[in-house]
Amino acid sequence: MMRTIEAIIVIIIMFAAFLAASYFIVLPSPREVSPMNLRALALTVLKNLDVNGYLGEVVFSEDSGAWNELQTVLSASLPPHIAYNLTVYEITEDGVYVPKKSVSNVYGGRVSFTESVSYMVSSPDVTYRTVAQKISEGGKNLTLYILNCADANGWWITGYTAQMLAQDVYKMLSPYFQTIILVNHTSQLRDLLDGKNLTRNSKERVEDAVIINTFGEAVPIPQEYCVGGSRQSEGYSQSGGYARYFFTIGKKVRYYNWKWVSIVGYPFYYVTNTNSLSSSQNNFGIYGMKQVGPAGLIAFLKGLNNHTTYSYSSSDSNSIIHDFGFDPVEFTDEAKYRSNYYGVYPEYKQTASRALPKSVISYYNLTIIAPVFKEKSFLTDTYYAAATLRHKSGKGALIAIGLTRTPDIRIAALALLMYYKPNIFKETFTAPGKSRLVILQLAALGGV
Amino acid sequence: MVSATIDHLVATTVLIVAFTLSMGLFSQIMQNALLYQFHMHLATKCSDTLDNILLSFGKMPGIFGLGDYNLEPYTLDPTLVMKLLSASGPLVEYPPGSGIKYSNISFGAGDYFLVPVSQCVDYETAQELLGLKGLYGFRLSLTPLFRVSFTSIQEGKGGKSLSFTVVVEGSGSPVSNANVTCRLLCITSGGNYPIISIKSMSKITDSNGKAQFTFSDVDVSRNYVVVASADAAHFHGVGYIYKQALTGAGNVIPFIENMENGMIILAHSYDVKQFNKTSALFYNATYFTLDDDWNLMNVQLLGNYYGLLNYGSGTQGKTYNRTQIPAEYLGRPGILVVTCRTGNEYGVTVMPWQIQSLSFSVEFGGNPSGWEWVATDVRHVLIGGVPYTAKLAYWSLMGYQVARYGW
Numbered sequence: 001m002m003r004t005i006e007a008i009i010v011i012i013i014m015f016a017a018f019l020a021a022s023y024f025i026v027l028p029s030p031r032e033v034s035p036m037n038l039r040a041l042a043l044t045v046l047k048n049l050d051v052n053g054y055l056g057e058v059v060f061s062e063d064s065g066a067w068n069e070l071q072t073v074l075s076a077s078l079p080p081h082i083a084y085n086l087t088v089y090e091i092t093e094d095g096v097y098v099p100k101k102s103v104s105n106v107y108g109g110r111v112s113f114t115e116s117v118s119y120m121v122s123s124p125d126v127t128y129r130t131v132a133q134k135i136s137e138g139g140k141n142l143t144l145y146i147l148n149c150a151d152a153n154g155w156w157i158t159g160y161t162a163q164m165l166a167q168d169v170y171k172m173l174s175p176y177f178q179t180i181i182l183v184n185h186t187s188q189l190r191d192l193l194d195g196k197n198l199t200r201n202s203k204e205r206v207e208d209a210v211i212i213n214t215f216g217e218a219v220p221i222p223q224e225y226c227v228g229g230s231r232q233s234e235g236y237s238q239s240g241g242y243a244r245y246f247f248t249i250g251k252k253v254r255y256y257n258w259k260w261v262s263i264v265g266y267p268f269y270y271v272t273n274t275n276s277l278s279s280s281q282n283n284f285g286i287y288g289m290k291q292v293g294p295a296g297l298i299a300f301l302k303g304l305n306n307h308t309t310y311s312y313s314s315s316d317s318n319s320i321i322h323d324f325g326f327d328p329v330e331f332t333d334e335a336k337y338r339s340n341y342y343g344v345y346p347e348y349k350q351t352a353s354r355a356l357p358k359s360v361i362s363y364y365n366l367t368i369i370a371p372v373f374k375e376k377s378f379l380t381d382t383y384y385a386a387a388t389l390r391h392k393s394g395k396g397a398l399i400a401i402g403l404t405r406t407p408d409i410r411i412a413a414l415a416l417l418m419y420y421k422p423n424i425f426k427e428t429f430t431a432p433g434k435s436r437l438v439i440l441q442l443a444a445l446g447g448v
Numbered sequence: 449m450v451s452a453t454i455d456h457l458v459a460t461t462v463l464i465v466a467f468t469l470s471m472g473l474f475s476q477i478m479q480n481a482l483l484y485q486f487h488m489h490l491a492t493k494c495s496d497t498l499d500n501i502l503l504s505f506g507k508m509p510g511i512f513g514l515g516d517y518n519l520e521p522y523t524l525d526p527t528l529v530m531k532l533l534s535a536s537g538p539l540v541e542y543p544p545g546s547g548i549k550y551s552n553i554s555f556g557a558g559d560y561f562l563v564p565v566s567q568c569v570d571y572e573t574a575q576e577l578l579g580l581k582g583l584y585g586f587r588l589s590l591t592p593l594f595r596v597s598f599t600s601i602q603e604g605k606g607g608k609s610l611s612f613t614v615v616v617e618g619s620g621s622p623v624s625n626a627n628v629t630c631r632l633l634c635i636t637s638g639g640n641y642p643i644i645s646i647k648s649m650s651k652i653t654d655s656n657g658k659a660q661f662t663f664s665d666v667d668v669s670r671n672y673v674v675v676a677s678a679d680a681a682h683f684h685g686v687g688y689i690y691k692q693a694l695t696g697a698g699n700v701i702p703f704i705e706n707m708e709n710g711m712i713i714l715a716h717s718y719d720v721k722q723f724n725k726t727s728a729l730f731y732n733a734t735y736f737t738l739d740d741d742w743n744l745m746n747v748q749l750l751g752n753y754y755g756l757l758n759y760g761s762g763t764q765g766k767t768y769n770r771t772q773i774p775a776e777y778l779g780r781p782g783i784l785v786v787t788c789r790t791g792n793e794y795g796v797t798v799m800p801w802q803i804q805s806l807s808f809s810v811e812f813g814g815n816p817s818g819w820e821w822v823a824t825d826v827r828h829v830l831i832g833g834v835p836y837t838a839k840l841a842y843w844s845l846m847g848y849q850v851a852r853y854g855w
Contacts, residue, residue, distance in 0.1 A: 002455065003452075003455040003460075004455055004458050004459045004462070006459065007459035007460070007462045007463045007466075008462070010466070011462065011463065011466040014466060014467070015466075015470065017470075018470055018474065021474070022477065025477055025481070027477075027480055027481060036824065036826060037491075037495040037826075040495060040499070040825070040827060041826055041827060041828060044522045044827045044828035044829065045828045047520065047521065047522055047828075048522060048523075048828050048829070048830050048835060049681065051520055051523065051682075051830060052682040052833075054681050054682045065625075068625070070681065072621070072623055072624050072625065072680065073618070073623070073680055073681040073683065075618065075621040076593065076594065076617070076619060076621055076622075076623045077593060077618060077619065077828060078619065079619055079826070080621070148775065170776070181776060182775055182776040184774060184775055184776075185750075199747055199748050199774075200746040200747065200748050201745060201746070201747070
């Protein structure tokens with residue numbers, strides 16, 4: 001009997017131990033075991049509200065409408081079972097946190113907020129931002145066309161493709177132009193030469209446009225202008241070959257008051273079309289390309305100078321450029337200033353092997369505007385490595401970057417910006433450094 | 449002596465029973481505690497994995513992530529989101545028998561987002577790149593934060609007016625004082641090929657998140673599409689409706705053939721949905737790119753953006769055509785609207801370029817149903833300025849265990 005009583009006592013002790021252990025071992029609720037990470041959620045909500053500076057605007061605002069909107073957006077951003085309280089503290093010069101305002105979706109009652117995040121917001125007054133002025137002429141914003149034709153090959157753009165350069169120049173100049181259009185096919189270039197808009201964008205303007213040729217010394221030619229094409233007479237002549245095409249381009253540049261940008265090398269040296277000229281190569285094994293030679297630039301200048309008809313002279317095929325070899329050309333003071341102003345920083349000394357002579361520039365009634373590099377003399381002439389050559393009639397211009405490959409597209413962009421000089425509007429600092437601390441507290445409501 | 453023996457036997461038996469019972473009770477507590485530990489570990493892994501996906505830059509080789517290194521954290525790259533292989537709809541093969549499969553996000557007969565599987569990131573690859581293969585399963589859901597819906601749609605007599613109410617709601621409440629702009633795309637007859645004209649109107653939502661719109665002096669008798677964008681606190685939400693998607697001969701379904709160059713196949717729906725009728729469809733595709741203020745800007749498509757789709761022998765037309773979004777607009781969100789006509793019936797299909805342009809949602813990953821414990825976590829993200837909720841469901845592929853033990 002005693003053993004049984006002892007056993008019962010042991011059992012009582014064991015169950016008492018179990019009860020005591022059960023009392024102290026409290027397992028958490030499933031929600032606590034696998035919780036939603038409210039802290040991360042709160043942080044992402046605040047961060048995304050601040051992406052466009054919205055949170056900073058509201059936090060420093062006294063407008064009750066702005067605070068109501070913040071409350072609406074917070075309520076909409078968080079799941080319905082989440083209670084929140086957002087409090088804004090001003091940090092005084094003494095380092096004291098003074099509560100300024102708070103919004104919450106909890107009215108009455110008490111909620112134990114389990115998670116909170118802090119987020120520091122700067123006053124919009126101390127935000128440094130810049131806005132670029134859109135390039136315009138005659139009060140109208142200009143359209144930038146970038147030649148990006150899929151059916152053409154580039155030359156003297158070693159290490160790049162025209163398409164890569166097109167993307168780069170697109171990114172670089174997009175703040176300055178209201179409309180930028182990539183000319184993706186030579187058929188679109190044909191339409192452009194006909195003065196047709198390429199998109200339905202009402203802001204596209206063919207007149208006064210800027211055209212950047214990213215194909216280097218080669219220029220895409222639509223198939224209609226090639227031999228056998230419907231416009232052969234405007235693209236090819238027996239004596240001058242495809243120089244005739246550049247005469248047409250020169251005429252169009254003048255007619256539409258375009259600014260034609262040649263990004264590197266000898267301008268208008270080749271024509272390129274991978275379909276129509278598929279059996280031609282440029283003597284270096286690049287097919288889809290036909291060499292025109294120095295006559296191309298002369299033909300263009302004749303067109304720009306409004307010669308009525310194209311006539312080829314054998315002297316047109318004489319090179320007019322000068323190669324300065326290892327003697328580099330250097331930025332003008334204006335170029336250095338504009339380089340800083342626009343935040344475009346190419347090397348300020350470059351090798352120029354295709355600089356254009358002043359004598360020829362003057363002969364075709366062109367004015368030198370905004371030279372990027374200082375002029376350089378050789379024998380009796382003066383040469384310009386990169387500048388805008390505008391016709392004296394005020395209609396049409398050539399921006400010729402006569403540098404050695406490989407191209408630095410930033411020079412072309414800088415030359416263009418130096419010509420138009422768009423303003424950069426900079427917001428000024430109107431207040432000393434002011435910051436406010438935002439605390440967002442969250443709690444999950446409801447049962448398990 | 450006997451009684452003492454019996455006493456011992458009874459005492460020992462009772463003790464053994466009580467001991468076994470108490471051990472069982474203790475082990476249950478310990479088992480639960482371990483299980484809870486596993487679940488907590490799973491929740492932590494879920495949170496970590498979600499951050500990995502949202503913050504990693506997927507454009508770098510060998511990495512699965514949706515982040516954009518040009519932008520703020522938790523701002524996703526829309527082009528990477530486009531490449532997630534959808535888990536919400538069955539794969540579509542087109543052309544039939546070709547073996548070319550398309551990831552499928554569709555919400556109805558007129559809403560499609562079909563991208564080639566070969567250009568998508570699939571679930572298995574994502575698991576491998578995240579180091580989860582064989583250990584954990586997951587499903588990522590990207591759902592727009594603002595829901596823009598339409599109620600009380602009424603068409604005036606003869607289709608000369610259209611009125612409706614736009615409702616803007618967040619995940620927790622209606623969105624009041626949101627600026628809602630509705631673009632009414634009226635589909636009119638332009639000879640063989642239907643054409644689109646646009647009217648626009650803006651209103652502010654009331655305290656219930658509602659705004660009433662009435663377009664008068666319009667012709668919506670044939671068909672229409674309304675795209676409504678709501679703006680609150682620089683956040684955008686988009687909703688849309690159309691009158692009817694289908695004609696008696698089906699409609700035209702757009703397939704994104706190549707995401708890199710924007711090539712789109714416009715296919716007769718007969719091959720895709722096996723409609724009985726193969727009648728000819730005249731179609732006209734219009735593409736709108738969205739600017740920073742969410743305005744629709746009409747962009748000229750390349751290729752055969754209008755034409756005839758036909759099955760009949762000896763007649764003109766093909767079963768599909770190709771059009772292309774110009775390269776300079778591929779980086780921006782846009783909306784493709786394809787109108788079609790057979791006889792006097794007009795159908796329409798819409799397709800977003802970048803999912804946020806029509807607030808499409810995305811489901812990516814495995815199926816969470818049937819697993820012992822599924823942990824979830826959410827983040828707030830932006831896709832092209834549109835707030836989305838990113839939710840990750842996460843489970844262990846090892847049952848109760850969360851790590852494989854081996855000797």
